[in-house]
Amino acid sequence: MIEVSGLRKAFGTHEVVHDVSLNLRPGTLHGLVGANGAGKTTLLHCLYGLHHDYQGTVRETTGLSIRPCTGLLPYEPYFYPRLTGREYLEFTLQARGRALVDFEGWNQLLELPLDQYAEEYSAGMKKKLALLALLVQPFRYLILDEPFNGLELNTNLLLMEILRRLRGQGTGILLTSHLLGSLTELCDELTVLADGTVRRRYQAAEFGQVQADLLDGFYQNKLAQVHRLLPL
Numbered sequence: 187m188i189e190v191s192g193l194r195k196a197f198g199t200h201e202v203v204h205d206v207s208l209n210l211r212p213g214t215l216h217g218l219v220g221a222n223g224a225g226k227t228t229l230l231h232c233l234y235g236l237h238h239d240y241q242g243t244v245r246e247t248t249g250l251s252i253r254p255c256t257g258l259l260p261y262e263p264y265f266y267p268r269l270t271g272r273e274y275l276e277f278t279l280q281a282r283g284r285a286l287v288d289f290e291g292w293n294q295l296l297e298l299p300l301d302q303y304a305e306e307y308s309a310g311m312k313k314k315l316a317l318l319a320l321l322v323q324p325f326r327y328l329i330l331d332e333p334f335n336g337l338e339l340n341t342n343l344l345l346m347e348i349l350r351r352l353r354g355q356g357t358g359i360l361l362t363s364h365l366l367g368s369l370t371e372l373c374d375e376l377t378v379l380a381d382g383t384v385r386r387r388y389q390a391a392e393f394g395q396v397q398a399d400l401l402d403g404f405y406q407n408k409l410a411q412v413h414r415l416l417p418l
C-alpha cells in the first residue's frame with residue numbers, strides 16, 4: 187500500500203498542502219475530489235516523486251520504491267516534438283527498461299493514428315496516447331490526474347471498465363476528477379480536499395452524502411448571486 191502521512195508542500199512561502207494523510211491500497215480505486223486549486227495535482231506529484239521538497243512521509247509499505255511500480259497520467263500530457271505516437275509508446279517502455287510489446291490490441295480500443303506525430307494530435311488524442319502508454323505495461327499503482335477530462339463519451343465508459351478490471355487484477359488506482367458521478371460509480375473510497383487539507387473521507391456506503399456536502403451550501407450562495415446579477 188502507498189501510505190501518505192502528514193504531507194505538507196509549499197511553493198515558496200505559500201503552503202498548498204497542509205498535513206494530508208491517505209492510503210492507496212492495491213486492488214482499490216480511490217477518488218480525490220476538490221475545488222480548483224485545492225491541491226490535488228500537487229498531492230499526486232508528491233506521491234509520484236515529481237516534488238521532493240515536502241514534509242511528511244510518502245512510502246510503499248512493503249518497501250518498494252514507488253516510481254518504478256507506478257504509472258502517472260499527468261493532467262496535461264506532454265510529448266516531444268517529431269515523435270510519432272508509436273515512437274512515444276516505444277520510448278516509454280524503453281525508459282523503464284521493458285521489452286517492446288504489440289500495441290495493436292489496446293489500440294483497437296483507442297483507435298489512435300500511431301504513425302502520426304503525437305504533437306499534432308488533438309487534446310483528447312493526446313490524453314488517449316498517455317493512457318495507452320500506461321495500459322501497455324503492468325503497474326502495481328496508477329495515479330491518474332483527470333483521466334476522463336477531454337475523452338469522448340464512449341472512451342470514458344470503456345476507461346471505467348478498464349479501471350474496474352485493473353482493480354480486479356490488484357492494481358491500486360488513485361484518480362482525480364470533477365465528474366462526481368463517475369467517481370461515485372467507480373471508486374471504493376473518496377477523499378475530499380479543501381484548501382490543501384482533507385475535509386472528509388467517504389467509504390462507498392456513504393457516497394450518497396457527497397453531493398450534498400460538496401455542493402448544496404456552495405451552490406445556494408452562488409445561485410442567489412446569479413439572481414442578484416441577473417434579476418428577472
Ligand SMILES: Nc1ncnc2c1ncn2[C@@H]1O[C@H](COP(=O)(O)OP(=O)(O)OP(=O)(O)O)[C@@H](O)[C@H]1O
Nearest residue numbers: 197200202220221222223224225226227228229261
Ligand atoms: N508550480 C507552482 N508554483 C506555484 N504555485 C503552484 C504551482 N503549482 C501549483 N501551485 C498552487 O498550488 C495550489 C494547488 O494547485 P493544484 O494544481 O495542486 O490544484 P488542483 O486541486 O489540482 O486544481 P485543479 O482542480 O484546478 O486542477 C494552487 O494555489 C496553485 O496556484
